Amino acid sequence: MxxxxxxxxxxxxxxxxxxxxxxxxxxxxxxxxxxxxxxxxxxxxxxxxxxxxxxxxxxxxxxxxxxxxxxxxxxxxxxxxxxxxxxxxxxxxxxxxxxxxxxxxxxxxxxxxxxxxxxxxxxxxMRRFDHDFIQAAELLRGGAIGAPVIIKSLTHGPGLPPPWANDIRTSNGMLAEVNSHDLDTVGWFADSAPVDIHVRVANFKGAARGVSTEHFYDTMLATIAFESGALASIAGVCPADYGYDARVEVTCTGGMVQVGEAGPAGLVSISAGEARRCAPVFASWRDRFAEAxxxxxxxxxxxxxxxxxRVGAEDGTRAVALVLAGTLSMLEERTVSLTEVTSPAFVPSWQAAARSEA
CATH class of the missing domain: 3.40.50.720 (NAD(P)-binding Rossmann-like Domain)
Incomplete structure (x- = not known):
């Protein structure tokens, strides 16, 4: 062949x-x-x-x-x-x-x-192709531990992204470039449509790393409500300095499931440059999801x-809708309904290209 x-x-x-x-x-x-x-x-x-x-x-x-x-x-x-x-x-x-x-x-x-x-x-x-994440999704679909109630997902990246990714005008920011994996995962695990999202952000390291882009943030916490009644939280830190960290915990009506560890054998506590009672932390997403x-x-x-x-346009579009609603939530400091950004009349005001084509 x-x-x-x-x-x-x-x-x-x-x-x-x-x-x-x-x-x-x-x-x-x-x-x-x-x-x-x-x-x-x-x-x-x-x-x-x-x-x-x-x-x-x-x-x-x-x-x-x-x-x-x-x-x-x-x-x-x-x-x-x-x-x-x-x-x-x-x-x-x-x-x-x-x-x-x-x-x-x-x-x-x-x-x-x-x-x-x-x-x-x-x-x-790539999480859709990871053995542990696939097993978790199958377990949740099977109903053996009941329906998802709370989904907690995090992604912490070890270093700053490229300069273009620090600017919401050209990337939609960290929520898109780092945490869109979490946005996809919580929807996948909830098996339900998102209703609304609220995003809070902070900037702890930007000035020290030479980033002065407007609306730059390196720390993010989002909460999402789903039609099923399930709730999700997403945490993002980039740069986290200690390594790459991607984990999910799902509490269900009849049990819970955890996916991911911060290192090949997990850890108890860590600080920049030092790990305690654990195997080494994953250095990069390339290491954590190598086989995926x-x-x-x-x-x-x-x-x-x-x-x-396995994962196509419908999933990609849903994640982008959450990114847009989350970015609007960050800018306007309020909870944003997904119907606001999926309306044909909605234009992402922070995107110059979108404004010019509206």
Missing amino acids: RKKRLCMVGAGRVGRLHTRNITERVGHRAEVAAIVDPDRRTAEELAGDYDVSVVCSSLDEALEGGDFDGVVITTPTFTHHPLAVRALDAGLHVHLEKPMAMNLRECAEIKASAERAGAALQVGF YVREMAEFVAATDGAPV
Whole structure:
């Protein structure tokens, strides 16, 4: 059987991770046939490391000169919409990193392009591919411990994100870039539609790290209510300095389930640079979800042959809606109903692109 030819768009950390996993772990089924990045030097370095012969500065350049089965998009959030639509309109299957897009108009246009093309669209929520998270979701769906009552999810990142991700105008902020994984997870585990969200934020380290962007925050706490009556809390800290931390606890009517540890063997207490009574803390999301990322690419390759997509446009759109409602809550210091941001009349006022197209 012919190997699937994939075009990797973005040669940064995630692009490098996916390129390595496809080459080393999924190489019997697929190959990275081209690397695309406007930073030619970075693209050539990645291509050289994994023997990829084609390097391009744009997706258009790659599509003009190559024949591909799918495209993996790992670029900054504000570029997702044009790149995904371009690839889907060319009839290619797409893996699109989270967040799906900047706003709901972009999400709708991406989804419509996928439907017109009859192409697979997979959104990069890697927790959906993690064995422990999958087992937890199956346990909750099975009803053995009753219905979810309270879901507590956290993601703490070890360092500052790239500069563009610190600006809500180009990223929707930490709620999108770090905690959209939590937004997806709590909805997945609750198995219910979100009703409203309230977000509080703080900025403890920005000034000391040289970040002066308006509305920057490094600490976030959100509460979400679901139609089922379940409640969720999401905590985010980035940079947390001590390492990467992703955990979820679900209390149900008949029991509870916990997913995730801060390190391979958990921990009792930690401080920056020191861990007590535990194994080392995960240094990065690449370590914590190493196998999930492999499975993610394996399932995307399978989707190019018609296999079902585990997490797609509907899930990606729901997370973006929560991001928009949460950002509005942060800016206006109030609880925001999801119906406010899903209304056709809603325009994210903090997004220049959204304002210009309204």
